Amino acid sequence: MHFFEPIKQSRASEEVLAQLKGAILQGAYKEGDKLPSERELTNLFNVSRGVVREAIRGLQVSGYVKIKQGPLGGAFVKENSAGLLEMGVSDLYSSKKLSINEVGRVRQYIEPEIARLAALNVTDGYRKKLEIALEQEKQGFESNEDLMNKLTAVHFILAEMSGNIILKNILISLISLTHQIINELLTESLLTIHRIGEHDDVFMSVITGDPEAARKSMAFHSACFCDAFVQLEKATVEKATAANSVQASSFPSSPCPFNGPGKK
Numbered sequence: 001m002h003f004f005e006p007i008k009q010s011r012a013s014e015e016v017l018a019q020l021k022g023a024i025l026q027g028a029y030k031e032g033d034k035l036p037s038e039r040e041l042t043n044l045f046n047v048s049r050g051v052v053r054e055a056i057r058g059l060q061v062s063g064y065v066k067i068k069q070g071p072l073g074g075a076f077v078k079e080n081s082a083g084l085l086e087m088g089v090s091d092l093y094s095s096k097k098l099s100i101n102e103v104g105r106v107r108q109y110i111e112p113e114i115a116r117l118a119a120l121n122v123t124d125g126y127r128k129k130l131e132i133a134l135e136q137e138k139q140g141f142e143s144n145e146d147l148m149n150k151l152t153a154v155h156f157i158l159a160e161m162s163g164n165i166i167l168k169n170i171l172i173s174l175i176s177l178t179h180q181i182i183n184e185l186l187t188e189s190l191l192t193i194h195r196i197g198e199h200d201d202v203f204m205s206v207i208t209g210d211p212e213a214a215r216k217s218m219a220f221h222s223a224c225f226c227d228a229f230v231q232l233e234k235a236t237v238e239k240a241t242a243a244n245s246v247q248a249s250s251f252p253s254s255p256c257p258f259n260g261p262g263k264k
Contacts, residue, residue, distance in 0.1 A: 104226035
């Protein structure tokens with residue numbers, strides 16, 4: 001059973017895109033489902049393959065689908081709540097309507113609450129997930145991108161544990177933009193702004209079910225990281241204006257101690 005209608009050739013790709021998007025939003029295709037093939041969509045809409053490809057590309061750019069290559073490949077529906085937020089936040093940053101400072105400060109506002117909620121919702125299953133994520137943080141890494149993925153795993157688990165889908169998806173979109181910014185601006189090791197072990201106190205507070213300690217630990221960690229993150233923007237501006245007078249080695253490291261506040 002299909003939900004599509006033949007369309008006129010004028011603005012064909014936009015109409016195909018609109019119908020495909022509507023089918024996804026109405027639940028005809030759910031997260032992980034594969035859309036019909038190009039050949040099938042060409043016949044269903046009575047348009048050329050080029051029109052279908054342009055529409056699919058529009059869905060991909062909008063965050064509705066991801067494209068997989070190979071014999072079993074195609075266009076697969078993504079979880080659109082986070083995907084759309086990611087695109088919107090990224091567009092705001094690219095159009096210079098959102099600053100690095102604003103990204104960092106919003107994370108400071110919401111992450112302590114996410115950690116507090118996570119501590120209230122901790123289960124044996126979530127404890128295991130957090131333990132694995134923390135262990136992987138302390139293993140070797142091949143690149144800044146590899147390390148970023150390991151360091152953000154804990155944040156994603158905590159967001160899931162919070163039980164609040166709005167907080168979860170806002171954080172996912174902000175972390176995605178954080179990765180984008182770091183990839184664009186950071187010329188040194190990621191360890192200059194986020195050291196291994198900074199999640200230890202948060203981890204212990206959450207798995208022991210102490211919401212207030214979890215909030216405080218995450219507030220400290222988030223403040224340290226966000227301060228260093230904002231300094232990344234300042235250092236980039238200084239390098240651009242002072243040419244080669246500012247060396248990469250002058251970039252400040254994270255002020256966070258390895259084990260949180262009060263630890264040596």
